[in-house]
Amino acid sequence: MNKRNWLIFEDTRQTPEARAAFDRAVAQVNDGTAQVRKLSGESIRGFVVDGQKILGQAVLEYVLEGLSGASRDVSPAGTPVPPRGAPAAPFDAESARAFAERMRLLLGWHDIDYLLHRWVDRRLRDPHFVNKGNDWREQWVLKEGADPAVVSDGLFRFACYVAICDLKFGPSYASVSAERIFNQVTQLGSDLPARLKRDGTGELPGELAAFRGAGMSARANDALAVVRITVQEESEAAYAQALGYLDRLLSTTDFPRSYAIEFRGPTKTYLPIKGLPKKGVHQLFACAAAYPALHPAIEAYARQAMREYEWYTNLDAEDCAMPGSFAVFALGCASAAHAPLVLDYLALADGEHQSMHGRYIEGYVDAHGFTREAIAYLLACAGNIQHLRHRKTYAARIANADSLGWLLEARRRVAGDAPSSIAALRANLLGECVDEAAFRAARHAIWGEQADKDRGGQVIRKAPEALRALYTEIFADEPGR
Template identity: 55%
Template structure:
C-alpha cells in the first residue's frame, strides 16, 4: 500500500527493523506520554517523525507476546490507555479479533450459519495448554463490549463468555454471579436505612443488570432508589445499555395504552406519585438517556432507550398537575431517542392529546415526535380536537421552527432521501398525523389541504390556509 504514509502491523512482521519504533510507541502509551494524531486514514501516533496506525500499535502490543508470557493485567491496562486515547469504537475490532484468533479459531467450528452461528468445540480439541490469562483478558474484552460498545455488542460479549466457558473456565460464571469487582461496594450492593429502610439494590457490571427491591411504599424509599441509580450511572462506567429489574409493593403502571407493563414501568410510575421526587426522576433521566442504548430486558416493539419510563412518568404526572417545568426534558428526550427503532413515545403523545387536547405542550411534543419517528399514525379524533382558534394558532406558531444544527438521524436521513429540508419533512408528518391524507389532497391549482380549507368555518379558514400552505 504505497499510498499509506504510516506503519501497520504487517510492517512489524515483515521488517524487524520497524519494531523499535513500535516498542517506543508502546512504551509511550504505558508512560502516558503518547499523543493521538490524525492520519490520512484513521488515527494513530507520531513517534520521532514515524507515523503508526493506532490499532496497529494495539495489535503489536498484544499479538507478539508468547502465550506463556501473556500478562492479562498488563494487556488490560494497555488496552484501557488505548481506549482513553482513541475510544472503544476504534479498538474493539482489534480486541475481539485477538479473542477470535487465540480462543475461537484453534478450538471451535461453526455448525450453524453465518447469520445464526453455533460454535462447538472441534472433535479432539485440547485446550489444556491455554493459560488462565487468556481467559481473563477475553472476559475483559467481553465486559468492555457491554460497557462501551453499542447495544448489539452484547451478542459479541455473550459469544466470548460462551467460548471461555466451553474451554473449561468458570470465570464467566463467577463474573455473572459477582460482577467484575470494580464497582464501589456501596453501589455493587446497596441497603437502605432510615426513611429508605427496606430498599435493596444490586448492580452487576458484567451482566449489565440492576436488581432493585422496595419493601415500603414511601417517598424515602423511591428517593433512595433514584439517588442510587443516578450515582451508579454518573460516577462509574456501568454499561449504558442495561436491565432494571424491580420488585415493589404497589402494582401501578403508567396510564398509557400499549406501554409494556414491565417492572421498570412500575418503578417510575410509583416514584412519580411523589412530586417532591420529580427533580430526582429528572436527574436519573438525564444520566440515563443515550440515543443508541437500550433497556436490555425489553425487546421488539417494546424496546426503549434508558430513561424512557422516567421521562414518560414525569411528563404525565406534571401535565396532570398543570406544571411544565420538565417539558424541556421531555422534548430533549423526544429529539434524542432513536426513532428509527423505538416508537413507544408515540403512545405517550397520543395519551397526552387525549387527556389535554392540542395544548402548547402537546403540539410541541407532536412536532418533536414527527421529526424523530418512522411512522407517526393519524388518529380520527385529531381533526375535531384541533378545530379551535387557540390550538390552530399554537400550531401555526410552530410552522417554521428554527432548524437545529443536529437534527435526528431518522428525519435527516428520510429528508435527504426525498431531497427536502428536515423541517419540511417533519412538518408534513405533523399535518398527516393530525388530518391524515386530507392534508395532502390538492385542488386543481396544486394547493394542499383543499378539502380541509373548504370545510373549515369561515373564521378559522385563514388559519387552515396558513398552516397547510
C-alpha cells in the first residue's frame, strides 16, 4: 500500500483495507496465533497478515486509540479534547493492560515502551501539566484551571501499569520516568500511587509478598522494587530461608531487576574489603557466607541477580553496584573454588559506571597476594573498569617467580577472552589490540607510571638476576607467545 512496504497506525485513518488488516492482526494477538517477523533489518519488527506487513507497535497503538475513544475531537497535537467540565470518559484499563501484556511478551518491553509513554503523555501530562523547566531539566506542574475530574480512573490505572513496567522491564534509569508518572497521577488527585507504594501491585504470590520462617521474615513490594529481610536469630537455617526466598522471588516472578535489599540482622559482619559500603545487603551476604553449606544457594542467587545495567537502588551513586555484587564478593573471599563465578561477574559488570569491583580486587590481593586467581581477577577487572588505580604494595607482593610466571601465562591466555566495551574502547584509543590494552592497565596498577615511561627499565635493573628474564618479557611490547 505504500513504499515502506509495511503499514503503520496512520494508515488506518486512510483506508478500510488497512483497518481490516489491523483488525486481523489484533485477533491473532488475542488468540495466540500471532508470530513476530522482521520487516526490515534487525530493529523493525511486526506481523504479516494475509501477506500484508504491519508494524508491531502500530497494532498496540491501534488498540489503545480504539479503547480511548479516538473518534472524539482531537487537538492539533492529537490529544483528545473533551468538553470543559465534562465527566471523565470511561477507559477500559483492564483490556488495554491485557493487550499491552500480550504485546510485551511478543515484542519485548523495549519495542513498546516509547509508544506507551507517548500515549500516556498525550492523555495525562499534556492536557493537564505545563513544563516550567526546560528540555534538560523538566519541571511539570499542574496548569492553572486544570480539572482532574475529566481524567478517568481507568487512565490512572493504565498509566501506573506503564510506570510499573518501567521498573520491572526497563533499564535502571527508567525509574525516573516511572516516578514522574506516579507524581502526575498523584497531583491529579488519585491515591493509587500511594497504595501501590504501600502494598505493591497485588500481583506477587501471597507467600512472596510477605514471608515468615523460623527466625526470619521477609516482605517484597514490586511497585517500589524493595525487598526487606529481617533475621531475628543468627543461624544457618535462617539465612538458608532468606536465600531461598530471594531465589523464588527472582526466578518465579517479574520482580524488577534493579531493586533494593534492606536487611536487618543480629550480627554486624562485613567483608574484609576496604571501601565497601556497610549497608544491609553487604551484611546479609557476609553473614550468610560464614556457613559453607550455604555457598551453593548464595551462588544461585548471584547468578539470578547478575544483569548488566541493573543496580541495587539503595546504594549511593559512588557505590553503585550490579545486583549480586556482595554475594559474589563474599564467595570470592571465602574460597578460590568460586573463581569461575567471580570471573563471570567481572566480565558482566558495567565498568563504565561501576568501580566497586576494583575495591574487591584490592582486598583480594591484600588477603591472598598475587595468586593465579588474583591475577586472573586483576586482568578481568583491568579490562572492565575505567580506572584501576596503582598501589605501591603491589610491586613487592608480585616479586616472586610463581606470581610473575602466572602474570605472563595470563597475558598469553587473555587474548582468547571476549573483550568488554571498556577494554575495546581503551584499545581503540591507544591503537592496540584489546587484550594488550587490558594487560597494560594491569601492569600500570602493579608498577605505576614510572615503569610505563621507561618500559620497566628500573624494575628490571633492580630485580634479582633469577627474575630478570620474567620482568623483561612482562615489559616487552609484544608478549612471548
